[in-house]
Amino acid sequence: MSEPTLIETPQQADRAVTIYEKSVPGRRAAQLPPLGEGVEETPIDQLIPAHLLREEPAELPEVSEPEIIRHYNRLSRRNFDLDTGFYPLGSCTMKYNPRLNERVAALPGHARLHPATDPADAQGALQLMYLLQESLSEITGLPTVSLQPSAGSQGELAGLLLTRAYHADQGRNPTKVLTPDTAHGTNPASVTMAGYEVVKVATNEKGGVDVEDLRSKIDDDVACLMLTNPNTLGVFDENILEIAGLVHEAGGLLYYDGANLNAIMGQARPGDMGFDIVHVNLHKSFSQPHGGGGPGAGPIAVSDRVEPFIPRPQVVRIEDEEGVFYDLDFDRPKSIGRLRGFQGNFGVFVRSLAYILSLGGDGLSEASRLAVLNANYLKKRMSEGRAGRYLPVAFDRHCMHEFVLSGAPMKKELGIKTLDLAKRLLDFGFHPPTVYFPLLVDEALMVEPVETEAKEHLDAFADAIETILEEAESDPAVAQAAPYSTPVRRLDEVGATRRPVIRQPQ
Amino acid sequence: MLAAIGVDSIDDLFAQIPEAVRLNRPLDLEDGMSESEVYRLLAGLADTNLDAERIPSFLGAGMYDHYVPAIVEAIIGRSEFLTPYTPYQPEVSQGGLQVMFEFQTAMSEITGLPVSNAGLYEGPSAAASAAYLAMGVTGRTGLVASRGLHPHSRETLATHAVGFGATLTEVGLEGGLTSGEELEAAVTDETAAVFLQNPNFLGAVEDVAALGEAVKAKGALLIVQVDPMTLGILRTPGECGADIAFGEGQSLGNRLDFGGPSFGFFCAKEEYLRKMPGRIAGETTDVDGRRGFVLTLQTREQHIRREKATSNICTAQALNALAGMVHLAWLGKQGFVELGELLVRRTAYARNLIGGLEGFELLHDAPVVREFAVRSERPVEELLPLGDESHGPAPRLQVYPLGRDYPEYEDSFLVAITENRSVDEIGWLAHMLEHGQAGWGEHIHDHDDAGNPVAGGVR
Numbered sequence: 001m002s003e004p005t006l007i008e009t010p011q012q013a014d015r016a017v018t019i020y021e022k023s024v025p026g027r028r029a030a031q032l033p034p035l036g037e038g039v040e041e042t043p044i045d046q047l048i049p050a051h052l053l054r055e056e057p058a059e060l061p062e063v064s065e066p067e068i069i070r071h072y073n074r075l076s077r078r079n080f081d082l083d084t085g086f087y088p089l090g091s092c093t094m095k096y097n098p099r100l101n102e103r104v105a106a107l108p109g110h111a112r113l114h115p116a117t118d119p120a121d122a123q124g125a126l127q128l129m130y131l132l133q134e135s136l137s138e139i140t141g142l143p144t145v146s147l148q149p150s151a152g153s154q155g156e157l158a159g160l161l162l163t164r165a166y167h168a169d170q171g172r173n174p175t176k177v178l179t180p181d182t183a184h185g186t187n188p189a190s191v192t193m194a195g196y197e198v199v200k201v202a203t204n205e206k207g208g209v210d211v212e213d214l215r216s217k218i219d220d221d222v223a224c225l226m227l228t229n230p231n232t233l234g235v236f237d238e239n240i241l242e243i244a245g246l247v248h249e250a251g252g253l254l255y256y257d258g259a260n261l262n263a264i265m266g267q268a269r270p271g272d273m274g275f276d277i278v279h280v281n282l283h284k285s286f287s288q289p290h291g292g293g294g295p296g297a298g299p300i301a302v303s304d305r306v307e308p309f310i311p312r313p314q315v316v317r318i319e320d321e322e323g324v325f326y327d328l329d330f331d332r333p334k335s336i337g338r339l340r341g342f343q344g345n346f347g348v349f350v351r352s353l354a355y356i357l358s359l360g361g362d363g364l365s366e367a368s369r370l371a372v373l374n375a376n377y378l379k380k381r382m383s384e385g386r387a388g389r390y391l392p393v394a395f396d397r398h399c400m401h402e403f404v405l406s407g408a409p410m411k412k413e414l415g416i417k418t419l420d421l422a423k424r425l426l427d428f429g430f431h432p433p434t435v436y437f438p439l440l441v442d443e444a445l446m447v448e449p450v451e452t453e454a455k456e457h458l459d460a461f462a463d464a465i466e467t468i469l470e471e472a473e474s475d476p477a478v479a480q481a482a483p484y485s486t487p488v489r490r491l492d493e494v495g496a497t498r499r500p501v502i503r504q505p506q
Numbered sequence: 507m508l509a510a511i512g513v514d515s516i517d518d519l520f521a522q523i524p525e526a527v528r529l530n531r532p533l534d535l536e537d538g539m540s541e542s543e544v545y546r547l548l549a550g551l552a553d554t555n556l557d558a559e560r561i562p563s564f565l566g567a568g569m570y571d572h573y574v575p576a577i578v579e580a581i582i583g584r585s586e587f588l589t590p591y592t593p594y595q596p597e598v599s600q601g602g603l604q605v606m607f608e609f610q611t612a613m614s615e616i617t618g619l620p621v622s623n624a625g626l627y628e629g630p631s632a633a634a635s636a637a638y639l640a641m642g643v644t645g646r647t648g649l650v651a652s653r654g655l656h657p658h659s660r661e662t663l664a665t666h667a668v669g670f671g672a673t674l675t676e677v678g679l680e681g682g683l684t685s686g687e688e689l690e691a692a693v694t695d696e697t698a699a700v701f702l703q704n705p706n707f708l709g710a711v712e713d714v715a716a717l718g719e720a721v722k723a724k725g726a727l728l729i730v731q732v733d734p735m736t737l738g739i740l741r742t743p744g745e746c747g748a749d750i751a752f753g754e755g756q757s758l759g760n761r762l763d764f765g766g767p768s769f770g771f772f773c774a775k776e777e778y779l780r781k782m783p784g785r786i787a788g789e790t791t792d793v794d795g796r797r798g799f800v801l802t803l804q805t806r807e808q809h810i811r812r813e814k815a816t817s818n819i820c821t822a823q824a825l826n827a828l829a830g831m832v833h834l835a836w837l838g839k840q841g842f843v844e845l846g847e848l849l850v851r852r853t854a855y856a857r858n859l860i861g862g863l864e865g866f867e868l869l870h871d872a873p874v875v876r877e878f879a880v881r882s883e884r885p886v887e888e889l890l891p892l893g894d895e896s897h898g899p900a901p902r903l904q905v906y907p908l909g910r911d912y913p914e915y916e917d918s919f920l921v922a923i924t925e926n927r928s929v930d931e932i933g934w935l936a937h938m939l940e941h942g943q944a945g946w947g948e949h950i951h952d953h954d955d956a957g958n959p960v961a962g963g964v965r
Contacts, residue, residue, distance in 0.1 A: 006794075016600065016797045019608050019835050030575070030841035032848055036929030038932030039855040044739060044847055047854050048873040052711050054741050058615040060839045069577055072828075076586035077604060080598035083585035091590050100541050102583070105763075108559040109552025115765030116906055117556060117567045118890070120899035124554035125764050138534050150627035150766070153808070153818040154510065161669055189808035189818035190517075194669035194674070236522045241519050266533045267520055273527045283821055292602035293592035293624075293785065295767030311665075322898070337665035340753065341568060341630040341658040342765030353550055360538030369516045376508045376519050397513075398519050426598055430774075437809070454732045455507060486597040488798035493596075496790035496802040500779065502621065503611040 003365045011078060011487040014394035019061045019071050020504045029065035037151065047413030059506070078487040079292065080431050086457045088378075090434035091184065091232055092448025093284035095260045095367075098358065101287060101351035110350050119327050125346065126326035129315045132299075132353045140258070140278045141271025142301035146310040148344040152259060153186040155279025155298030156226070158311060159255050160194035162277055162302065163224045165309040166253060169334065174223040174252070180209055182438040184231045184259060189363045196223060203440055207235035207395035209243055214312035224253040229273065230263045231402035232438045232446065234375065244274030253277060253306070261285045262450070263372060263401035266365025276303040282345075286352035297348040308334040313343065371401040374458060378449045379403045381462035386469035390414060391421075394441040401450070414469070415476040418443040422470060423490065424482035428464040436448055556901050558762065562931035563904040566877045567707070568629060568656055569765065570735070573926050575836045578829050587828055592785070592821065596800045597792075602824060603799035604672025606787035609831045616737040616842070617751040618744025619773035622842030623784040625827035626819065627772035628888045629754025631657040633701060633731065633893060634666035635772060635783040635817055636750045639729040640699035640813045642781060642816070648697040649674045650726075652684040654706025657911035659731055663701070672698070676877070682710040682870025682879065690720040692729075693959075695728040699749075704730055704740065709877035709920065710870055714746035722747065734758050734830075735877040743773075750774045760826050769823035769830060780806060783817030785824075845925060849876040853923040856932045860921060863940050869908075869918045877922040879908065879915070882939075885922030886919050889939060903938055 035041065045053060059427040063071070080087075087094040100240055105111065113125055149155035160177065167174055177196040179187045181203055188198045199217055202210040209227070225247045230236045237243065247254050256275040262285040270278045281289045283296030290296070302310060312335040313328035318500035328343070359367060379399055382391060390410035393403055407418035422445070434446040472479050483489060513519060520528075539547070557563075558571040560818075581587065586601060593599030606624035613622040626632045637649055651660050667674050677688045682773070684702060693700060700721040704712045718728045727749040735757040745749035756768035763952050770879070774782060780803060808815040819830030837845060857878045861868040870878035882889060887905045893900035908914035921935070 012796065012858075016604055016799070018611075020611060020832075023839075028838045028840055029577075029664075029836045030838060032841065032844055033925055033928075035848060035851055036855075036932075038929055039851050041522035042851060042854065044850055047850055048711055048739070048875070051715075052713060052741055052873065054739060054745075057839055057843050058737065058742075059611075060612060060615060060837065060842050061835045062838050062840070063835055065577060065836065068832065069580065071835075072587075072605075072832060075601040076581075076584045077601065078604070079586040079590050079601035080595070081586045082589035082591075087591070089591055089594075094591060097589060100543075100544060103590075104545060104548040104552070105809050106761075107549055107552040109549075109555040110569065111761040111763055112557040112559050112563075113555045113764040114558060114563050114565040114571065114762050114904065115569055116567050117764070117904070118899075118902045121556035121902050122764065124551035125555075128548070128551050135535055141529075150631065151821040153820050154627060154631065157666075157669070157818060160787070161665065164668060170708075177563050184814070184820075185807075185809035185812050186818050186820050189811070189815040192813045192815070193666075193818055195671050238522060238524055241524065241526055264523070266529060268523050268527050268529055270775045272529065281821070287766070288953065289588045289825075290591045290821070291823075292587055292590045292599070292605075292828070293824030294822040295826055296821040297767075328690065335782035336668070338658055338661040339631060339665060340628055340662060340766075341656070344762035345766035347761070349765050350548065354544050356535065357539050357544045358541065361533030363538040364535070365533060369520075372519050373507060373511075373516050376511045376513075398513075398522060400519075400522075416762075422595070423597065426595065428604075431591075431598065433593060483597050487600045487738065488597055488792040488796050489794055491596050491792050491798045491800050492790045493800050493802070495558075496800050498786040500786075500802055502779075502786055502787040503614050505609070 006484060010487055013072065018504055019063060022063055022067055022071060023061040025062055025063045027064050029063065045409050075344050085429050085431060086453060086461055088433050088447045088449045088461065089292040089431060090448040091259050093450060095287055095450040096452035097287050097289040098355065101354040105347045105350040123326055128353055129349055130317050130326055132349050133315060135356050136280055136299055136301055139265055140280065140301040142278060142303055144307045145211060145299055145301045145309060145347055146314060147299045147349060148311045149279065149298040149300060149341055150345055151294065151296040152279055152281045152298040154339055155188055155300050156186055156190035156252060157193055158290040158300050158339050159277040159279060160190055160196060162306050162309045163338050164194060166306055167223055174221045176222050178217060178222055178225040180227065180231065181440050184232065184257060185227060187226050187257060192371055206281050207233040208237040208239055209289050211239050211242060214243060214246060218250045220251055220334040222250055222252040224255050224258060226255040228257040228260050229255055230260050230364050233395050233404050234399035235395055236400055240273045248274065259284060260401065263368055265368040266361065267368055276306050282323025282348050282352040288348045288351050295348055297345040309336050311336060311339055318341060354483055367451045374449040374453060375401050375403055376460060378458045379449060381458065385466050387465050391445065402446060402448035404438065404441050405445040407445055411443050414472045416472045416479045418445050420479040424468045424479040426465060426483040427485045429463055430464060510595055526732050555747040556797050561904055562927060562934060563903050564921045564927065564935055565904045565906050566920060567906045568754050570922055570924050571762060571889055571926050572757050572763060572924045574759055575833060577836060578832045581832050582829050586823060593801060596798065600798060602840040603787045605831060607789060607799050609827050610787065612831055613771045613773055614832045616734060617732065617773040618742025620776045621782065623771040623782050623786050625823050625825055626764055626772050626784050627822060628768050628770045630656060630659040632733065632752035632770035632772050633663050635843060636729045636752050637663055637666065637672060637699060638670060638817065639778060639781050640729065643960050644698045644727065646698035647672045648694060649699055650677060650692045651678045652703065653679050654684050654708065654712065655703045655731060656707050672868055682708045682872040684712055684881035686717060686719055689717055693720055693724045693726055695724060697724055699727040699729050702730050704732055705736060707874050708879045709874040710872035711740060711875060714743065714748065716748045726834065729868065736846060737874060738842040739850060755830050759829035767823055767826050774790060781816055783807065784819050784822060821871060847925060848925055853878060856921060856923050859932065859936050860939060866939065869915060877920055879918050879920050881918045886917060
């Protein structure tokens with residue numbers, strides 16, 4: 001085994017220093033406006049009793065504005081980002097974020113509009129929300145859309161609370177929610193928070209729901225089935241109508257996790273498949289930038305029988321002889337209520353509507369087609385050469401927008417784990433795919449190349465994998481100790497958990 | 507590419523979708539538009555909104571028109587912060603992870619509680635997260651909320667209580683403040699948590715420590731929703747004995763955006779560290795001994811723990827939390843206090859002025875920081891239109907009618923003050939309240955007597 005020569009990169013040499021450690025007493029950036037004529041400089045304790053006041057100021061950094069800019073710009077260079085490189089993170093839909101969307105979201109009419117503004121003074125904003133509701137309704141094939149949920153997981157929880165309200169309205173109280181073993185982790189977590197019990201359904205040899213297993217678990221105690229279609233294996237469940245029929249016959253609802261909607265826009269619609277509730281991740285299919293972990297938005301689309309229960313307020317369009325008026329409808333007696341404050345992540349709605357308007361119906365459809373083309377092309381490339389040998393596709397058939405590889409043979413024959421491969425990819429300038437998910441696949445590697453990546457990036461990624469595997473054949477230690485060129489190398493996560501240091505020491 | 511895959515057309519790849527569920531028609535949406543057309547359309551919609559650039563906004567109720575320093579935009583607009591996913595690969599996510607660490611430190615400092623997460627969606631849903639934690643810790647199902655808690659937080663708690671199997675009881679207000687007697691009566695051995703807000707929804711500063719005694723006596727958790735911009739001035743929730751403090755972070759570095767995206771924060775006592783919802787960044791070292799940061803305590807989280815997770819949160823509000831951190835660094839240790847003092851003094855000025863107007867009085871005389879409630883002799887709905895409404899709605903005075911959430915205060919409204927609201931604008935508000943629509947558009951100065959431009963105004 002060779003010892004790789006390690007030369008510290010400039011970014012590595014730039015050791016992590018927090019803004020607190022750059023603090024110098026007395027330095028500052030902010031200059032505040034004067035109090036104003038006539039406003040007295042009354043001692044604060046004459047306005048608020050002293051026992052309700054803070055005695056010591058909060059330890060915030062004391063830094064100048066140039067230092068703040070420099071600090072965060074340097075920090076930013078320690079991030080890998082989508083604008084710089086290929087980011088095939090499975091189930092995350094890392095597509096290009098058009099800058100037009102940022103520009104329109106920043107217009108003062110959007111950005112400085114207070115959420116409690118009377119609807120009469122916010123007609124543009126409400127119309128924008130209504131247009132987005134209508135667009136998502138058409139895309140999902142369901143008649144009503146609530147934009148309120150803040151992200152996918154809140155959309156899921158909303159969907160489950162809707163399920164509860166729907167059944168309660170019929171005098172029923174089923175206790176179980178079925179989820180496939182391939183489900184996103186948020187699904188079972190949301191199920192528990194909605195007071196339901198999770199019942200897992202097995203996956204069949206083609207990667208879809210095992211219908212026999214489903215049949216054996218369905219009874220009148222099933223509130224709903226949560227499904228992603230295409231699922232996290234990138235496989236469209238061909239039995240979807242049969243599955244929907246089984247669940248509906250037993251009185252249950254069908255919930256669609258829209259994380260993978262990017263595969264099917266304009267091709268097929270969850271509503272047409274029999275789903276009653278769908279959440280849509282605007283930060284996935286509809287180009288809201290991920291921001292290093294948010295913001296997002298998780299609107300839900302629902303069928304007519306679920307509509308009475310949707311969160312309030314709902315944006316409605318009222319047309320009468322005086323014209324058209326967009327309003328916030330609070331008068332929804334069967335509503336589950338609120339999931340959050342005000343009307344939702346409006347800034348995200350602006351960006352996503354800009355995206356939908358830019359692409360149009362045909363463009364969205366084309367986006368899905370290209371996403372599926374790219375995924376199948378990359379899958380094909382990964383089935384050749386060493387990748388084909390060491391990283392077989394978990395379910396070998398045409399995929400939709402993503403596919404899952406198993407690193408099990410690689411681990412067995414080369415002694416490198418999926419984690420090692422992922423870390424070595426960082427040295428090649430790629431963000432790795434999602435690793436160790438879905439749980440069903442041993443040493444899983446979940447690849448979603450998205451439609452906005454050109455063929456040459458897909459080829460370069462496949463070539464890098466090939467190179468890493470070739471390197472591992474002769475010297476697995478290289479990948480096992482990777483990465484080498486990143487701002488830091490492998491980090492001690494166990495130590496971080498054992499002795500948590502989660503803030504600057506006082 | 508098709509040849510490489512071995513199919514003739516992209517359609518072949520979609521063959522796995524059964525014919526019966528295929529759409530087989532174009533989506534019924536408009537055709538795509540050029541960038542300039544989309545800009546024009548959306549700018550046209552934006553133009554019909556009466557935003558805080560066009561009219562002095564005295565709206566608050568949890569979100570405030572603060573001045574967001576220009577560096578916030580410059581930093582959060584960088585691709586390296588704007589476009590990554592959640593930092594699942596820490597070696598190439600040190601920027602974002604360190605920001606979380608700094609943010610956790612800052613939130614912990616301002617709330618006076620030792621533990622903070624990296625942020626939640628926004629304020630009211632953080633209340634639900636807090637309830638979930640409290641129920642898990644105490645094994646109890648009773649939730650008690652002051653009517654001073656934001657109505658959206660109370661409604662969000664009620665929505666989630668159905669799923670959590672919790673019961674929600676409300677405690678009334680007296681003289682603008684949570685009734686200590688009612689609170690004591692409402693807290694029982696079945697109470698998991700008591701929710702207060704400080705300053706409360708009517709703007710009043712509560713004596714959280716005193717109210718908390720009844721909560722502690724029954725072994726329930728004391729949970730306080732706080733407005734971060736008041737924490738330069740007010741005794742911290744930590745000092746008041748709170749177990750958890752949470753709140754809406756919009757005031758810190760985030761635009762109004764008609765309600766979001768912003769961020770929520772969640773701080774707690776040390777003992778709840780491993781029960782916290784959401785992401786937490788922790789410090790560690792790499793194999794060469796360099797300092798680094800990772801997402802830590804991940805066994806709490808949905809992607810590991812699944813149905814046993816402490817919360818279902820995945821994508822949250824990292825970019826908004828960064829904006830908050832940059833704003834806090836910009837204000838700094840001194841500026842954060844000074845801004846708080848400015849708010850208290852200007853608000854006192856505005857409260858005296860408006861409370862003294864003919865036909866108006868203060869709803870309560872409890873101390874306030876940045877928002878106050880005013881009762882009006884005339885119906886509030888009549889006060890608001892700024893102009894003749896015979897040909898459709900006129901622009902509204904931007905104050906918050908309390909009747910929306912409190913039938914008992916139907917005759918009252920809230921006025922919020924920020925550093926953006928000048929003395930002239932406060933004077934304009936007083937004039938409009940006193941004289942009604944007759945004063946529309948005539949009173950606010952574009953320039954003061956010395957000829958200096960005045961911020962705000964009606965376009």
